[in-house]
Amino acid sequence: MNLVEFSLVLMVGSLAAGFLGALTGLGGGVVIVPLLTLALGVDIRYAIGASLISVIATSSGAASAYVKEGYSNIRIGMFLEIATSSGALFGAFLASSISTQVIGAVFGIVLLYSAYHSLRPHAAQPCDEGTPRDRIATLLRMDGAYPTPEGQRHYCVRAVPLGFGLMFGAGTLSGLLGIGSGALKVIAMDQAMRLPFKVSSTTSNFMIGVTAAASAGVYLSRGYIDPGLAMPVVLGVLGGSFLGARFLASARARLLRNIFAGVVVMLALEMIYNSLKGRL
């Protein structure tokens, strides 16, 4: 296989990664890393660099549509980014003193459990004029509305401190393990803060680009980001993320939940596999 063929294969795989990443709010790394390491025999460090780039591309590409259409909640995203960014710095600080192998395995098991949980939709939160509002969410003007086939639907946010704490944990893990923490972000917003699923996944998608950009400098200076790999990844992932953003608007939340759970199970198995192989 020469470089042109290699680039074409990688671009097609990246298209799928961008599509799934944009739909689920997980970024494209879940697909990119095994595609590069297992199928194409690329060294894990190059794969991590390419995966980081794919997360930024998926996030920005899909967010350009999600923000305009009113799915992503910018206030919730910005507020929780404080937790994820400071968590990421904390995680990078811890990385030298903790066994990432053990953490990776534990994280994998936590993900399997949350995938199972995320399959069950939570009871719809009634949210109208008479609903008592969460004080913190009101102060931070987080309640919002998102488009559905039946028009704009309002939602109320709750458990902001719990969501903030989970986001700090998500940031710490991404700093420790060098992976996008989209899975924990979606789960925190969906299960703890009780946001509609489309709002959780698109707001997570909105946030992961910032988390990834924060650590991009480190990977660039370590020489992990190879232009020959990044080129097909960026182009493929961007195309996929635009398609994913289109598909999300018409997709049922039920279907999106199933896809999300499936991808999280894949991610969990990857984490456990990499831990056992000592590659974290």
Added chain:
Amino acid sequence: MPPVPASWSDEKVETIMGNLLRAGVVLAAAVVLAGGLIYLLLHGAAQPGYHVFRGEPADLRSIRGIVAEAVTLRGRGIIQLGLLLLIATPIARVAFSVYAFARQGDRIYIVVTLIVLTLLLYGLAGS
């Protein structure tokens, strides 16, 4: 709650932010594509050698080196320049949010976005 000036409603902020993100990724993709075509035209027949990690040469690891490589129209340097534009896109989005919340007179979120921007720049500077 302070009155929101009609010209800077949440919808307007969302539209501008969406356009900013789109412009960033489209520009980055165009530069990456241009560099990729040059790279593949010159080296397309070579075998990929990614199974062994060598790390990138120093010129492709720093902003200054990447710009120097790109202005001499080297394919790999141009791709790397496109990646820098891609990395800059979410940072520009956060910087724009500071401005947008300032225009809305939303003090809490001016502080929130400034904290995020500081953490982000601190993380980048530490590398």
